[in-house]
Amino acid sequence: MTQQTEPSDYSGPAGGWGSLRGIFDTMAQEMSSPGALNTLRRQNKTGGFMCVSCAWGKPEHPHAFEFCENGAKATLWELTTRRCTPEFFADHTVTELRYWTDHDLEQEGRLTHPLRYDAASDRYVLCSWQEAFEAIGAALKKADPKRTVFYASGRASLETSYLYALFARLHGHNNLPDSSNMCHETTSVALSELIGSPVGTCVLEDFEKCDAIFFFGQNTGSNSPRFLHPLQTAVERGCKVVTFNPIREKGLTSFVNPQRPVQMLTGQETPISCQYLQVRAGGDIAAIMGLCKVVLAEDDRRGGTVVDHDFIAEHCTGFEAFRAKADATSWERIEQESGLSRADIEAAGQVYLAAERVVGVYGMGLTQHVHGFENIAMLVNLLLMRGHIGREGAGICPVRGHSNVQGQRTVGIAEKPELVPLDKLAELFDFDPPRAQGMNTIDVCEGLLKGEVEAFIGLGGNFLRAIPDQARIEPAWEDMHLTVQIGTKLNRSHLFNGRTAFLLPCLGRSEEDIQASGPQTVTVEDSFSHIHGSLGHRAPASEHLLSETAIVAGIAKETLAPNPRLRWDAWTADYALVRELIAQTYPDEFHDMNDRIFQPGGFYRGNSARERRWKTASGRAHFTAPDMLAATDVEDAHGRYRLITLRSNDQFNTTIYGYSDRLRGIEGTRDVVLINPDDMARAGIVAGQRVALVGDAKDGHARRIDGLEVVPFDLPDGSIAGYFPELNPLISLQHHDRESKTPASKAVPVRIETV
Numbered sequence: 001m002t003q004q005t006e007p008s009d010y011s012g013p014a015g016g017w018g019s020l021r022g023i024f025d026t027m028a029q030e031m032s033s034p035g036a037l038n039t040l041r042r043q044n045k046t047g048g049f050m051c052v053s054c055a056w057g058k059p060e061h062p063h064a065f066e067f068c069e070n071g072a073k074a075t076l077w078e079l080t081t082r083r084c085t086p087e088f089f090a091d092h093t094v095t096e097l098r099y100w101t102d103h104d105l106e107q108e109g110r111l112t113h114p115l116r117y118d119a120a121s122d123r124y125v126l127c128s129w130q131e132a133f134e135a136i137g138a139a140l141k142k143a144d145p146k147r148t149v150f151y152a153s154g155r156a157s158l159e160t161s162y163l164y165a166l167f168a169r170l171h172g173h174n175n176l177p178d179s180s181n182m183c184h185e186t187t188s189v190a191l192s193e194l195i196g197s198p199v200g201t202c203v204l205e206d207f208e209k210c211d212a213i214f215f216f217g218q219n220t221g222s223n224s225p226r227f228l229h230p231l232q233t234a235v236e237r238g239c240k241v242v243t244f245n246p247i248r249e250k251g252l253t254s255f256v257n258p259q260r261p262v263q264m265l266t267g268q269e270t271p272i273s274c275q276y277l278q279v280r281a282g283g284d285i286a287a288i289m290g291l292c293k294v295v296l297a298e299d300d301r302r303g304g305t306v307v308d309h310d311f312i313a314e315h316c317t318g319f320e321a322f323r324a325k326a327d328a329t330s331w332e333r334i335e336q337e338s339g340l341s342r343a344d345i346e347a348a349g350q351v352y353l354a355a356e357r358v359v360g361v362y363g364m365g366l367t368q369h370v371h372g373f374e375n376i377a378m379l380v381n382l383l384l385m386r387g388h389i390g391r392e393g394a395g396i397c398p399v400r401g402h403s404n405v406q407g408q409r410t411v412g413i414a415e416k417p418e419l420v421p422l423d424k425l426a427e428l429f430d431f432d433p434p435r436a437q438g439m440n441t442i443d444v445c446e447g448l449l450k451g452e453v454e455a456f457i458g459l460g461g462n463f464l465r466a467i468p469d470q471a472r473i474e475p476a477w478e479d480m481h482l483t484v485q486i487g488t489k490l491n492r493s494h495l496f497n498g499r500t501a502f503l504l505p506c507l508g509r510s511e512e513d514i515q516a517s518g519p520q521t522v523t524v525e526d527s528f529s530h531i532h533g534s535l536g537h538r539a540p541a542s543e544h545l546l547s548e549t550a551i552v553a554g555i556a557k558e559t560l561a562p563n564p565r566l567r568w569d570a571w572t573a574d575y576a577l578v579r580e581l582i583a584q585t586y587p588d589e590f591h592d593m594n595d596r597i598f599q600p601g602g603f604y605r606g607n608s609a610r611e612r613r614w615k616t617a618s619g620r621a622h623f624t625a626p627d628m629l630a631a632t633d634v635e636d637a638h639g640r641y642r643l644i645t646l647r648s649n650d651q652f653n654t655t656i657y658g659y660s661d662r663l664r665g666i667e668g669t670r671d672v673v674l675i676n677p678d679d680m681a682r683a684g685i686v687a688g689q690r691v692a693l694v695g696d697a698k699d700g701h702a703r704r705i706d707g708l709e710v711v712p713f714d715l716p717d718g719s720i721a722g723y724f725p726e727l728n729p730l731i732s733l734q735h736h737d738r739e740s741k742t743p744a745s746k747a748v749p750v751r752i753e754t755v
Contacts, residue, residue: 013254013269014221014228014663015069026073026657028510029107036079039510039538040164042074043067045228046600050077050524050534052155052509053652054224055400057204057528060601063259066161068225069649072676073657078508081537082109084490086670089115089124098495102465102725111505112542112670117497129546136457137558139500145172145434145453149444152178152413153461156473157522157534159578160548162585163571163661164459165412165420167556170431170566174420174438176413178302179653180405181441182466182743186367187398190376190623190741194622196615197607198419199406201395202359203528204601207234212355214348215243215273216379217283217365217746218399221251221663222649223516223630227399228255232270240351243273245365246281246644250663260317275348280339281719281745282632284368287338287345289629292326295385311387315612316686318623325625327454336630338545339716357393358383361738367398368745369631372737376625383740384621390612402526402653407525407644410589411582416439424585429565441467442741445733448476455482457555458497459548460506462654462742464493468743472701489543491654507547511536517681523579523597530602531593549575578582591708633735634749640696641679643685643748645724645731652737654725668709673752674713674721683752687712693722696749697732706755720750 022504022532042048044058044066051067053074058066067075094117097105106691106716114132115124140148149167149402152161167175180188195201207213207230220227232255235241238423243252253276254269262268264424279287299306312319329340338345352358360383366375371475380389380396388394400406412420415438422433439447445467447453464474477483480498486506487494494503507513513520513536521533546554553568568587569750576594583590591606595604614621632642647653648661648670659668666672672695685691689710695703705727735744 002513006313012254012504014225014251015256017259019572024355025660026076027656035538035615037364039079040065040067040072040075042537043071046598047535049401049536050511050532051075052403055403055406055527056224056226057526057530058532058602059204063229065259066226070222070225070652074508074652077106077655077657078510083541084108084111086113086115086126088122094124094495094497095122095123098492099109101656102492102552102654103658105491106655109542110488111490113544115503117501117503120498125570127502132504132509133554134483135500136482136502136555139558140171140455143481146174146191147453148455148458149177149453150176150465151444151461152176152459153726154179154405154408156404156408156459156548157524158404158407158411158554158582159532159575160459160520161408161413162411162578162582163549163556164552165431166425167552167560168432169425170556170560170736172434174415174417174434174436175444176256176415176438177441177444178405178408178413179461180409180465181741182330183364183401184367184398185740186376186737190373192397193607193616194377194624196613197407197609199387199529199607200397200527201610203530203604204395206393206395207231210234210239210359211393212240212242212351212358214352214358214360215241215245216360216362216364217245219245219251219363221249221648223363223401224249224399224518229257231255231272234605235270235272236658239615240355241273242275242277242351244277244279244284244287246278246716247276247414247646247721248276248714252276254625263517275344275351277340277344277348278714278716280337280716281339281644282630283340284366284375284630285337285371285378285626285631286334287340288382289326289329290331290334290338290340290342290345290381290676291349291352292385292747293329293331293334294346296323298353307385308387309739311713312353312384315614316384316623317620317622318625319617321368321625327733329629333629345593348557354381357391358386358388359395360388360395361397361399363399365746367737367742369747370633370735370737371628371631372742372744372745373739374624374626374628374710375631378626381623384435384623389621390610395610398527399449404524406527407531410525411586421585426439428584430563432436440475440741442736442743443732445469445473448473454480454481457484457486458493459486459552462491462493464496465491465654465725466728468728468735469733470703470729471703476702479675482501504551505542505545506551507536507540507545509534509536511538511540513547515547515550515575520575521597522575525605526602529607531597531605532602533597533701595747630748632747634696639751639753641720641750643717643721643730643750644721645727645745645748647724648722664713669709670723670726671708672711672722673708674711676717677712678710679717679720680710684755685752690752690755692755693727693730693755695730695732696751697735699734701732703730704731
C-alpha cells in the first residue's frame with residue numbers, strides 16, 4: 001500500500017495565475033488599501049522604493065511590473081492596515097504570546113508605539129522615545145563592550161548600517177553579527193580566499209550573453225522569482241540551464257510569465273532546465289568533481305585544447321594538485337556520494353563543454369553545509385578550468401537573500417576587523433577603533449549559553465527564531481541585562497527579554513521618511529554590487545514611528561561621550577550627510593555617491609575578480625583539492641537521514657505570509673516531513689502518519705520535534721525535508737561550516753520515530 005502512495009506535487013508552473021492569486025490572497029489577508037497597488041507600481045524602479053524581500057538586481061529598463069509574488073507579498077505585508085497597539089499588549093502577557101504561531105504574531109499588524117517590558121506584569125507597556133533612549137544608553141554605559149552584541153538583519157539601509165557599525169566601534173566592540181552569518185557567510189569567506197572578492201562576479205547583463213547556466217542548491221521560484229525573467233529570455237535564445245538540486249523546484253522546471261498575455265491566456269509554459277539532476281543532500285562536491293573529470297578527460301582526448309591552460313598559467317595557482325585529486329577520485333565514489341549516475345553527470349558535462357560562456361549560480365544549498373567552503377571551492381574549480389571568471393557572460397553568482405544583506409557588509413557591519421577600514425574611521429571620527437575579533441552568530445549563541453553576553457540590540461530580524469538550537473538558547477536569553485528589538489511587526493524574538501528590555505517600532509522602507517531637511521532617500525546594494533536609491537511614498541503606519549537611522553542615532557547620543565565629530569542630529573536630519581561619510585570611508589567604490597544614487601539600474605561599485613585582479617594571498621585565483629566528497633560530517637548509518645530545511649513560497653525568511661506552499665502542492669500546514677515513497681516503505685510509515693524527528697548529531701544534547709505529518713515527495717534516497725524555521729531546533733550549534741560557522745541547515749542528521 002505504501003509504495004502506491006503518490007508524492008505530493010503541483011502540476012502547474014512557477015508564475016502564471018497561481019502567482020497572481022498568491023498576491024491577491026495576501027492583499028486580502030493584510031487588508032491592504034488600494035493605494036498599495038500604486039506602491040507596487042513604483043517598486044524596484046528609479047525614483048521608487050527598493051523591495052524589502054530578496055536582493056535580486058534592479059534592471060536599468062524595468063518591466064511594467066518589476067516585482068514578483070514574494071516581493072509583492074513583502075510590500076503588502078508591510079502596508080497592512082492591521083495595527084499592534086499598546087492595548088493589544090495590555091490584553092496579552094508576553095508568556096502567553098510565546099504559544100502563538102509565527103504567522104499569528106505578525107498578523108496582529110504594524111507596531112505603533114515604543115514599548116518597555118514590565119517584568120512584574122509580564123507585559124509590554126507604553127513609554128516615550130526619550131525614556132527608551134535614556135534607559136538603553138544608561139544600560140550600555142554599564143555594559144562591558146566585549147559582552148555587548150549589535151545584530152543587524154538584512155533590510156537596514158546603507159545609511160543606517162554605516163551608523164550602526166560606527167556606533168558599535170565607538171562603544172568599543174566589533175560584535176556585529178548579521179543575517180549573512182546564517183546564510184551566505186560561507187560565500188564571503190570562500191570567495192575572498194579563492195578569488196579575492198567576497199561577493200559574486202556577475203552583473204545582470206551577463207545573463208544576456210551566457211551560453212550555459214549551472215544551478216546548485218538555489219530555489220529561484222520561491223526565493224528570487226524575478227530571476228525567472230532573465231532565465232526565460234536566456235533559454236529562448238538558446239542558453240542551456242542545468243540544475244543540481246535534491247528537490248525538483250518548479251521555478252527551474254517551467255515558467256509562465258505573468259507579464260506575457262499570450263502565455264497567461266494559453267497556459268503555454270517555458271521549460272527552464274534542459275537537465276535536472278537530483279543530487280543527494282550534501283553530494284555537490286562529488287557531483288562537481290564528476291563534471292571536472294569530464295572536462296579533464298576531454299582535454300586529454302583533444303590534446304590540451306579544452307582547459308584554458310593559458311588563463312590558468314597567467315592567473316591561477318593550485319591546478320596541478322587539483323588535477324591529481326580529480327584523477328585519483330573514482331567514478332564509483334562520485335556516484336555513491338552524489339547519488340547521481342556517471343551517465344547523467346557526463347551529459348551535464350557535455351553542456352559545459354559546448355558552452356563558451358558559463359555562469360555558475362548557487363544558493364544556500366551550497367553554503368549551509370559543514371563543508372560549504374569546499375562546495376563553493378569546487379564550483380570555483382569548475383569555472384576556472386575554462387576561464388569562466390573575469391569575462392562577460394560568465395562568472396560565479398551567489399544569489400543573496402535579504403534585500404541589503406550584502407550592502408551592510410560593504411559599509412562596515414562585520415565582526416572581522418580586517419574587513420573594515422579602521423584607520424580611516426579613526427581619522428574621520430577621532431577615536432581608536434577596537435581591533436579584536438568580534439562575535440558572529442554562532443559565537444553569540446555559544447556566549448549566551450556560557451553567560452558571556454549581557455546586552456543585545458537587534459536591528460530588525462527575528463534572531464531567536466532563525467538560529468539553530470532554539471530550545472537551548474531561549475532560556476539563556478533572559479539572563480542578559482539588556483535586550484532591545486527594533487522592528488515593524490511582532491515576532492518570537494520580541495517575547496524573550498533581558499532585565500531591561502525595549503521593543504522599538506520603525507518605519508518601513510515603503511513609507512515616507514520625513515526629517516528636518518525634508519523627505520529622505522535611503523540606499524541598498526543588490527546581489528550584483530549595484531547601489532540603488534530608495535524613496536518611500538506611503539504614509540507611515542503610525543505617527544509615533546521613527547526611522548531606523550533616527551533610532552540608532554537616538555541610542556548612540558545617550559550612550560557615547562561627547563565628540564564634536566559625531567553629528568547624530570545632523571545625520572538624522574539629512575541622510576545625504578551620511579552618504580558623504582560612506583564616500584569618504586570607501587572612496588574607490590562610493591565616490592560621488594549622492595550624485596549617483598538614482599542612476600537607472602544602480603551604480604556599480606566594481607568587483608576586482610571580474611577584472612581579473614585577484615586580491616588573494618598569492619595574487620592569483622586558487623584551485624583547491626578537497627579532502628572529502630561529502631559536504632556533511634556525519635557518516636551514513638541505518639535509519640539516519642539528511643534533513644534539508646527549506647522555505648515555502650508563502651514565506652520570506654521567518655515571516656510566514658500563509659500556509660500555501662503552492663509550488664510543492666502542500667496546503668494548510670507547515671508541520672510536515674517530506675520523504676520519498678521508497679524511504680517510507682523501508683521505514684514502515686505511510687502518508688499522513690504523524691512522526692517525530694530526532695536530532696542525531698551525537699553531541700550530548702537531545703533534540704526532538706513531534707507531530708510532523710508524513711508527506712510523500714520526490715527526493716533522493718536518504719534525504720528528507722521540512723520547513724525553516726520550525727525545524728531549526730534540530731540543528732546543533734556545532735553543526736556548521738568549518739570555515740565560516742554558517743549553520744549547516746541542508747544536511748542535518750536526524751532519525752524518524754513513530755509515535
